[in-house]
Amino acid sequence: MGISTSGQHSKNRIRIQDGFWNPFTELVRETVIPYQWEALNDRIPDAEPSYAVRNFRIAAGLEEGEFGGMVFQDSDIAKWLEAVGYSLASHPDPELERTADELIELVAQAQHENGYLNTYFTIKEPGKQWTNLHEAHELYCAGHMIEAAVAYYEATGKRKLLDVVCKFADYIDTVFGSEPGKLRGYDGHQEIELALVKLHRVTGEERYLKLAQFFIDERGTEPNFLVEECKQRGGYSHWAKKVLPIPTVRQMAYNQAHVPVRQQDAAVGHSVRAVYMYTAMADLARLTNDRELLEACRRLWDNTTKKQMYITGGIGSTHHGEAFSFDYDLPNDTVYAETCASIGLIFFANRMLQLEAKSEYADVMERALYNNVIGSMSQDGKHYFYVNPLEVWPKASELNPGRHHVKAVRQKWFGCSCCPPNVARLLSSLNDYIYTAAAVENTVYVHLFIGSEAQFELDAGRVGLLQQSRLPWEGYARFELTAVPGGAFALALRLPSWSGGQAGLKINGAAVSFNVVNGYAVVKRVWAPGDIVEWEPRLEAQLTAAHPEIRANAGKAAIERGPLVYCLEEADNGSPLASLSIVRGTELRSYMTPELPGGAVVIEADGRAEEHASWQADTPYRPLAELQGAVPVKLTAVPYYLWGNRKPGEMTVWIRTCSE
């Protein structure tokens, strides 16, 4: 298996036009980005101020005052600019661009003479730069600003912010490295690594790639930089505001810095940090043709997605450290499954697809996108889940402290928060996740079935493609070739895992057979302009079981339909949901209803409900033999991404099964 060296960002252009996805991208453009701008400027009534813009004004010398917000507050500015960049690329907006230009001007003014840029250390701890990589997110913030600059440059062609971050990266390159006199360090929160790869892509500057490689390779080596750094600070902790015991190397698993990354086999520690790092590792494996790193990526991918991933594409089983726990430990009710972690998993999948086109990466990408990620956002774009549970009992969320982190309703988005801007930047750049093009092999891969106009530059020449999709409601996508090169090229259509390997393919109305290679139906031929390809993966509701080692789901099933995971809500099925079971052989009846936001397919199934009538409130336990049998009921399941949009109530993805 060769390592593909073709990036997707060459000269390819993709623009989404899709009935399901347009409302999300419009929401980001019309609501999330403007709302976040107000938040960054401390203009949301009754919300804690963000201080993010103000910090830059103070750092730039335009205003007097104290630093406000978290140590990583700058990253909110960066994520907003990044989302704006993506948005402008697909949807020009002169006024928004002017606002962004002014903000970029401000950012530039806050930059030090030597290139350094960070308002926390500029305002609050001048002279303390690079003394607390472990906790202070300095390179993390740098990474986000780099991502913003790249996105903004690619959208507008304007170099201002790009120049700022290049100067900053050049400075960072003088501070960090294995050469004598440089810091052999790396950030406590990975992010800059993947950002430097992007900066290398748009600038062509090898130094940025090498710096990313340095950070990745240095991580977890002995002596452990983060531990030694803590010692040099005398154990002082930024977060605890006091001296703490020096952490052990093993505790650096939280930051994935307990062993060198190439030796890591299992996803551990803070899940967002982990997947951001894996993303950069996959980038580097591709760009440097590093087989050892590729093998590490595959191992970490396998462990993350096959042993530690919820069916919704959520990762992170515990809120203690927002972290992975261990294989098959996937509790539904004390879950974490942070939105940002699923977004990072999508980044990782995207980079693995650039490395090697295997449908399992796209399967996971789609799973995380259609369930965990879009489920995190309310239909008004102003309320978010940070934790995305698979089972909710609102009273327990309120009254059992072990479940306080699991919210039954999406929370109002206040100034300082990671997930909403991350959703914004993912959704506004979703066009980057639909296809990859292998120029040398003359193949266009279709990973996601999202309506879009696309152009690819293959070695054979330019390809124009118009995708129309009925996903997620129907298994149908139609591709019109709007431009074709003279020679042959291949269209590789993902055969989704949910199709059970069954799909129909028509070319110009005639059914054709196809070969499946690594999960893609590959059709290679000389195409003519106007050729129509119709792709019909089987899309039917089905019951899904979990691996028996996943104890939380024993004896249960989930309903899935195409890429969507379904759930039961109290609004449709009453309470307690635990009293319900689903008949294993039930017919699953799907129908579209306009009653759910945006219109959606709901599923009805045959179920059984335990009888409650014979129970007295004062009888907690009694002989099973006294119970009457369960009674037949109709179960109604709704797409997981729509849960919690009606009155607060119980929700569950996994449903007990019964035999008849």
Added chain:
Amino acid sequence: MGISTSGQHSKNRIRIQDGFWNPFTELVRETVIPYQWEALNDRIPDAEPSYAVRNFRIAAGLEEGEFGGMVFQDSDIAKWLEAVGYSLASHPDPELERTADELIELVAQAQHENGYLNTYFTIKEPGKQWTNLHEAHELYCAGHMIEAAVAYYEATGKRKLLDVVCKFADYIDTVFGSEPGKLRGYDGHQEIELALVKLHRVTGEERYLKLAQFFIDERGTEPNFLVEECKQRGGYSHWAKKVLPIPTVRQMAYNQAHVPVRQQDAAVGHSVRAVYMYTAMADLARLTNDRELLEACRRLWDNTTKKQMYITGGIGSTHHGEAFSFDYDLPNDTVYAETCASIGLIFFANRMLQLEAKSEYADVMERALYNNVIGSMSQDGKHYFYVNPLEVWPKASELNPGRHHVKAVRQKWFGCSCCPPNVARLLSSLNDYIYTAAAVENTVYVHLFIGSEAQFELDAGRVGLLQQSRLPWEGYARFELTAVPGGAFALALRLPSWSGGQAGLKINGAAVSFNVVNGYAVVKRVWAPGDIVEWEPRLEAQLTAAHPEIRANAGKAAIERGPLVYCLEEADNGSPLASLSIVRGTELRSYMTPELPGGAVVIEADGRAEEHASWQADTPYRPLAELQGAVPVKLTAVPYYLWGNRKPGEMTVWIRTCSE
């Protein structure tokens, strides 16, 4: 329903002689008490020192040094002396008594001139007495010393410690009260209330009863004493070692001080504090004929035992604050169910039985005793569970921080700990829980079926009773009347809830019918010496279901046999236990095996095991339709109190049910 005013501690004498219980009481006498003495003297190798004896030596001026251990370290000395008292009562031991006498001498030397006694405030914060009732356990420690003194006095007739605590209580009475100039306060951890009732019992001194009443009545009134006290300390917290925000009255629910006790309807807050308080409330309701307090006790009993109690008699659903959460929230895996809380529940049940003989109190008492309490102790008496889970996955206990508090193996008992000495004092005074005698009504109630010799003083005269019991393995108890008065009196035998109301009664070999009053078979007659009563409540293994609102147990059943709850262990049934289900109509085959410690009845049942063979490690989810059916297996269940005595592994009380 009249309130019985007959205490059980009048002139009644009960001595246990029982095949099941003797090993436990011997373990306490021969191992736990001597081992704890070594611990209190810091002589356990590799264990953290207790400092408890040393603190008294320092406070007495016999040694120089700093205070060691927790602020409530004195209570460990008290609990040990109390257990010694009970032990000496049933089993004289001159050497142990000499040791105890010397310790009591030391305690007396540490007492201040004015009666005050607390080594923490004597050594570490002199002058700060009574300034942090909320956190510093001053009256709590006093209460335990009072309980010790009462037990030691009743066992030995020696007044030394009794005089010490009377002097202390007299002093406390000058400090606390509603009179002008006195502190209108109470302890953050209830305990002294029930202790003062005992002190009143042995001394006849009304002031002690009134002081207990003051503490109970003052609690939760406005302005809230604990909140005001925090304000006076400027918010300084003993535990946090810094100034914290002043807590709200609502937060005082942790200490059951959020509203006056008479207005409390539901068990809230720290569960041990709660049941210690309810115990004193029941005492006071009985002794002062207080109907309002009785009604509060009944409400709190009902809520605790019918909405917030595990089937094992455990209470406290969350380790956050070792606390109750809310009705029907009884998670099996993130449980707390502290040993001390179940012991406190037994105290409460015992006091309710003194108030009114209703079998439901004894049912709960027996449930907590035979399951949660004795299950907490290892067979060597040196290892204990503080948390008593109903479901354990050892790997999750180790690797998921939300379950670190749930241990898969009993922990070595170190110097400072509450549960082991509490188990010791309960088991060494178990004779006090078997019977109550209503002298005026001339009735002897048998609550527990534990072999014992007993003497009661009824108005009709002296009754001598010899109970022999085959519990918990067989439903058979035999009573020989060894002494009888001239007139009639009633023997009231508990008809246990687990019998399903079915029992056989024989008198002198002849079956007789009986009336059931409040759950007791009451036989009133003029008895002759040598009369034999045989009582055979039906004792059969059965499956038990939980109330449908207890979501954690939906679709599951527990195996119970008489007073014992059973569980599945990995040692007998493999892993994961979640793959197993029990056939709803299964025969439950019981047999005695010598292979379990002490010999025990195990139960075999028909079950089903999900098939694992067709699952690949890399397939976390797949269509339910692809699964093969579950295969028949034999399930082996062992008594819960014996779990975790073999190699560490999974355990579960609640088992999924299947239909065939």
